[in-house]
Amino acid sequence: MEIIPFTEREIQQLRAETKGTDERIHFNNAGASLPPDVVVETVINYLNEEAVYGGYETEYKYREELDNTYALIARLISAKKDEIAIVENxxxxxxxxxxxxxxxxxxEVIISEMEYVTNLIGFLNAKKTHGIEIKVIPNDESGNFSLAAFEKAISPKTKLIAVTHIxxxxxxxxxxxxxxxxxRNHNILYLLDACQSAGQVPLDVKEIGxxxxxxxxxxxxxxxxxxxxxxxxxxxxxxxxxxxxxGFTAQWVSEDDFKIRDDARRFELYEKNRALTLGLGKAVEYALNIGIDRIWQRVQHLAALMRRQLAEINEVAIHDIGEQKCGIVTFSVTDIDSTVIKNKLAEKQINVSVGKAISTLIYMNKNHLSSVVRASVHYYNTEEEIIVMCSALAAILN
Ligand SMILES: Cc1ncc(COP(=O)(O)O)c(C=O)c1O
Incomplete structure (x- = not known):
């Protein structure tokens, strides 16, 4: 299917719908993106209605919209509505x-070297409490996940493959x-951390398996x-x-027994933030209306441009490795701490973040990195913003 590129006009429109783009250059989408105005309004309006009409009464009024959030998420990843639980993070x-x-x-649990801190601590905790074995698949010399090494690592004891997409x-x-x-071929469970990829890369759980x-x-x-x-x-x-x-996740069968509900909402509890659920639904709908394949194409284009521009600055070393790259651009600057770079760019209204070793410990230790500057682009960013950031960086170094 042909992917229709964004027009300049469309980008301007999308930026006009995002208050934050007036104020700053935001390259911290991998931290937290700027939300579209409609998402913020949805949350605020809902909270206002709760304050005026009551929380339970407002929930009843919006029951279909709240329920529709599950359907929207299901559409986003080609799942079924009853396979989705909404949680805090x-x-x-x-x-x-x-x-x-x-x-x-x-x-045995097989993992990649790119696991996030939550996951790594989770593996270690399960090692301590259940005696699991953790097998890390190191990236090959080009920085790619090795499918051959993964297949070789599988044994009759392998229970799970748990990896991080980005x-x-x-x-x-x-x-x-x-x-x-x-x-699938080896019949092992597969847990995917798609934290950085949802909204950036098309995800189809059937295709991923x-x-x-x-x-x-x-x-x-x-x-x-x-x-x-x-x-x-x-x-x-x-x-x-x-x-x-x-009482939301389970039902009484009798005074002595209960039954867990038969959909993924068994992983939720009754009390939750309904305003945020609606806001999440609105954001997913917004992304679906634009088209994730289009978003992905533009993100790759902008990130590649940023890497090319950064590569022209002598003191900058880019750290992204592997064949396929995404909207996260990581680099360091000779003899200058990443936090100093981040702070100096912030003075010029440019948001980037610092990726610390603790976040992705195995990879960062292996590559002797204590921190990197992380500049992450989204589709609403522009080529001009990239040029402004790179000029600002070059000016800081001069
Ligand atoms: C790859 C990856 N996985 C998981 C997480 C955790 O996400 P959250 O902070 O929403 O729990 C992050 C957060 O930065 C992440 O980058």
Whole structure:
């Protein structure tokens, strides 16, 4: 299918719908994107209605819209509505999925070297408490995830492959569809951290073949902070132990027994932030209306331009490795701390962030990086903004 590129006019329109683009150059989309105005208004209006009409009454009024958020998320990742749980962030989603697995002593979990801190601590905790074995698949010399090494690492004890599609502190990606094929062939569970990819890259859980997928709202989906979701394939839901159970996730069978509900909302609790749920739905709808394949094409174009521009500055070393790269651009500057660069750019109204070793410890240690500057682009950024950032950086170094 042909991907229709954005026109200049459309970009201007999308920027006009995003208050924050007037104020600053925002290259911290991998931290938290600027939300579209309509997302912010949705949340504020809902909170105002709660204040005036009452929380339960407002929920009743918006019950269909709230429920529709699940359908929108399902559309985003080609899942079914009953395979989605809405939670506060990607870590909660990941923790609920991972800790729901019935690990036994000696079970093996295969991971990549790009795992996020939440996941790495989760693996270590399961090693301490259940005696699991962790097998890390190192990237090859070109920085690519090795499918051959992954397949070789699988043994009869392999219970799970848990990998991160796009890491927190590097611009590379791993081949999630090919990983899924191998996981399916060997009948092992597949947990995918898609925190940085949802809203940036098209995701189709059927094509990926994952059993569980964890996402946050505030990054490339441009949803409010404090939102996220968990996808659990229908056939796997009963295999995961629910960690939190309340009267929403379970029903009484009798005074002595209860039954867990039969959809993915078993991973939620009754009380949640309805305003943010609606805001998340609005952000997903906004992205779907634009088209994720179009977003992905533009993000790759802008990130490639940024890497080319940065490469022209002598003191800059770009760290993104691997064949396929995304909207996250990471670099360091000779003899200048990444935080100093970030602060100096902030003085010029340019937002970038600092990726610290603790976030992606195995990869950062292996590459002797204590921190990197992370400039992450989204489709609403412009080529001019990239040029302004690179000129500002060059000026700082002169
Ligand atoms: C790759 C990756 N996974 C997971 C997370 C955790 O997301 P959250 O802060 O929403 O729990 C992050 C956050 O930066 C991330 O970059």
């Amino acid at each position: 990607a870590s909660t989603a990941w923790i609920l999925a991972f800790n729901g697995i019935d690990f036994k002593n000696g079970d 890491p927190s502190t590097a611009g590379g990606m791993i081949p999630i569809i090919e990983i899924g094929k191998i996981a 994952c059993d569980m997928l964890a996402v946050t709202g505030r990054k490339y989906l441009r949803a409010p902070r404090g939102t996220g979701f968990l996808y659990v394939r229908k056939e796997v839901q009963n295999k995961l132990k629910p960690i939190f159970i309340d």
